[in-house]
Amino acid sequence: MRTAVFYCKCGEMGGGRIDLERVARTIVALPEVASFHALELTCSSAGVKAMRQLLVDERPERVVVAASSPRELEPKLRRVMADAGLNPYLLAMTNVREQVAWVTADREAATDKAIAYVRAAVRRAELQVPLRPLAVETDPRVAVIGSGPAGLSAALALAGAGRDVVLVEQGPVLGGAAVRLDKVHPGMECGSCLMDPLVTGVLDSPRIEVLLLARLAGAKGYLGNFELSIARRPRFVVAETCIGCGDCVPVCPAVAPDPRPGELGTRRAISFAFPGAMPNVPVLDAQACVRSRGESCTLCQAACPVPGTIRYDEAPAVLERKVGAVVLAVGASLYDVGRLPALGWGRLPGVHTSLEVERMLSPDGPTAGQLGGRLAAPPRRIALVHCAGAMQAGHCDYCSVICCGVALKLGLALAERLPEATVTHVHRELCLPGPEDWALHERARAHARVSFRRYERPEALAASARDDGTAELAWGGRATERGAFDLVVLCPPLAPGPGHGELARLLDVGRDRHGFFAPLGPSTGHATSRIRGVMLAGTCQAPMGVATSVTHGAAAAGQALAMAVPGRTIEVDPIVASVDARRCSGCHVCVGVCPYKAIAFDQTTAQASVNPVLCTGCGTCVAACPAAAIEGAHFTHAQLLSEIREVLQ
């Protein structure tokens, strides 16, 4: 073996104490070492140039560089290797600076240690083999799951970049939680007006296939090559021919309370999701329809002016789509205040959630903007309870950032709408991030009929019925810490939605301790999950407002664009695991330990195999395989063992 050793003097320069003479003498004497070069600064452009030239001239079979930390330098030196026409994986690096020269006081001991490290790298290099990155074809199409602000923004950005998008939404309309909001802080636009450009942009885009009433039912594959099965429920109304006249709705005899959270009114079996929501096509709820009870009603079909538009025989469908990347933008739900029975929701007529009040205030809402709901008369004394279920172990053990803003917004809207009413904010911490939240808070403080009362302990919150039908709300033990209210608005935090667990399982994306989808990194990897090719956007990843969700959607789209580029293959790092079929005993252990589901098991041959595209090279399966059938490239058992033995000399 002809090995060239490069020794960088940067350790000495930083005040290290190593006898370079002795290192050189000892290393050159090793049988496999053909040359030894002490370089001034390997990492400088001059150093790199000198090294490259020496590599071209000497054409060594293996290269060892003893310098600073490989964490920074190795990628650069691998490129130098490739530049010089050598396989980058025939380089072994050892760190004689931070790990030896700079931390060893005694010159003799430092020199001994440096020699051990360099010799270990020489022996390791001998066992290294040329590796080549794998090239994988990628499908440029992208699936976006969820059509709230985040999903719409992602879909539009992707389509704008020329990508075909399939947008999968479980509901009958686009726009997510935002289209249901009366006014959106900070701009105070109405929710559906605010979302309109995004919604119409998506509906008008020839590149975006919109699948409504659809959910992910299965997922296979990996970055660049996902195969998705999407289950679609029937709408029973043909969107292409429906003219949105609404003649079908009033004739429907099946009227029942609206089961959707936040909606306080009744709903017919055939109805529009929300007035003004798009697409403007009704949907027939098969369970609510009297036909589900065997009756032969055809009233809506008879009322419809476009024959063939209402079709009672539409069947559920499963659609298969191939995509290169997936953006998860499935949003969040408000925490279920039913789990805080002391607060009286569902028990006391005056207690409502922020979403219910938001819907009552909305002119498009179930009460057409009137403060009806379960209230007998317009309320005069209103309390808004901040942080209902937030920052509380056993409920939501976090602050959901947007709810103080929502409470302040609703408080001001109620005070303005009801000139007789007083509004009391019963708050814990006040979370006012950014200048606009602070300004909103200042406006509320300045308002003559708005006041603030602080509570310390969430356990102290309790609502009870008074004889006059109003609610008695207590937020502490003292007489001054309670009051009678006609309307109590509970402002709960955003919490992971009910379907998140299922999606996490299907796509194998992890969730954080609260149940939100876990990002790749807490600060630098926010829009990506830990599964390559699966991006995260909006409130399914963490609580945030509309503006941030839209930005997050664009960020996720950018990540998807960078990952799966049309006509370009993905280069996969060759430092991956592989199974030796002759040694695999079919025990299944590796399949279970791989955090990236990179190991498939072939039932017919009873053998495991690693998908190199999914493998991240962590090496866990290598360590776990009882038959020692798995080898981790570039960190093989033999390589590590020889390194360990040599450094210990």
Add this chain to the structure above:
Amino acid sequence: MSAPVDRGAFEPRVLGLLCTHCAYACADNAGATRASVPAGLRTVRLMCTGRVEPSLVLEAFVAGADGVLIMGCHPGGCHYKEQNYRAVQRQRILLRLLDQCGVEPARCRFDHVSAAESARYLELVDDFVAALRRLGPLRLERRTRAHRPH
């Protein structure tokens, strides 16, 4: 800080198996502060502590280590999801195995450091080396210091 080297005293040979993302980065940072690390500590970089199989540790003792220190990211901080939890589980088995092979389990430690905890890293190393000094050199019958891989 560094004590004067007493050439007569027992200097334990310690193998440090460090994951590149946290522990090795931490050792680099400790180096950048020019702290003093016992010369007997010899580090080997791995992608993740999840890669550490018991046989590597056993071989290290055979090859002359008086102690093996495995260090990775904090629980929850592993760069490959939860592999360091697996590594911790494996460590328990490893310690039992060592006991059976006549190596005091105290000679093998597993710990977590973040890249920013160089002071803690140095403490952990010093503490381990002090413990090994008290234990004295490892005596294994099969072991030969001149063990060669080829």
